[in-house]
Amino acid sequence: xxxxxxxxxxxxxxxxxxxxxxxxxxxxxxxxxxxxxxxxxxxxxxxxxxxxxxxxxxxxxxxxxxxxxxxxxxxxxxxxxxxxxxxxxxxxxxxxxxxxxxxxxxxxxxxxxxxxxxxxxxxxxxxxxxxxx
Numbered sequence: 749x750x751x752x753x754x755x756x757x758x759x760x761x762x763x764x765x766x767x768x769x770x771x772x773x774x775x776x777x778x779x780x781x782x783x784x785x786x787x788x789x790x791x792x793x794x795x796x797x798x799x800x801x802x803x804x805x806x807x808x809x810x811x812x813x814x815x816x817x818x819x820x821x822x823x824x825x826x827x828x829x830x831x832x833x834x835x836x837x838x839x840x841x842x843x844x845x846x847x848x849x850x851x852x853x854x855x856x857x858x859x860x861x862x863x864x865x866x867x868x869x870x871x872x873x874x875x876x877x878x879x880x881x
Contacts, residue, residue, distance in 0.1 A: 753781050753782055754781065754857055755779040755780070755781045755786075755819065755856050755857060755859060756779065756780055756781065757776050757778075757779060757813070757819075758776070758777075758778040758779055758780040758785055759776060759777055759778050760776075760777075761774045761775060761776050761813075762774070762775050763775075772815065773812040773813070773814060773815075774812060774813045775810060775811065775812045776811045776812065776813070777811070778811070779811060779819075779856060779859075784861060784862060785862075786808060786859060786861075786862045787808070788808050788809065788810060788811060789807065789808060790807070790808050790862050791805060791806065791807050791808070791826070791862070791863050791864065791865040792805070792806065792807075792808060792823075792859045792860070792861065792862050792863060793805055793859075793860045793861055793862075793863050794806065794823070794854070794858050794859060794860060795858050795859070795860045802828050802830065802831070803860075804825070805825070805826045805845060805863060805865065806823035806824055806825045806826060807823065807824045807826070807865070808821060808822075808823060809821075809822040809823060809824050809851060810822040811856065818855065819855065819856035819857070820853055820854070820855065820856060821853065821854055821855075821856045821858075821859065822851060822852070822853050823851060823852060823853075823854060824847070824848070824849075824850070824851045825848050825850045825851070825852075826845040826846060826847055826848065826865060827845065827846045827848050827850075828844070828845060828846075829844050829846070832846055843871075845865060
């Protein structure tokens with residue numbers, strides 16, 4: 749995925765002082781690029797050249813600018829069924845994701861675009877009941 753336009757801060761910022769003289773971080777609630785806006789709490793697909801058929805997907809936990817001006821994102825990751833060690837068989841694993849406790853920090857420009865991740869109950873309500881166990 750190549751985008752000529754970069755993500756930019758959207759909205760007001762809040763500063764949090766660093767501990768014991770460490771650098772301060774400036775936090776934001778959203779970023780935008782063109783007509784698309786991604787907010788804290790949204791889910792997003794992240795750029796990956798190696799994983800075209802199994803993209804990285806995560807929920808945005810926080811957005812900030814570091815002391816060096818780098819735009820950063822903290823992400824809580826979702827996993828595809830084939831990435832788990834579970835022996836559970838899903839009725840329809842095609843679009844399934846599992847929420848994880850795995851979090852890390854990445855450059856904001858690795859965000860490809862926003863996506864929608866539904867809970868299983870929301871998925872059933874939107875797309876109908878699941879016929880298999």
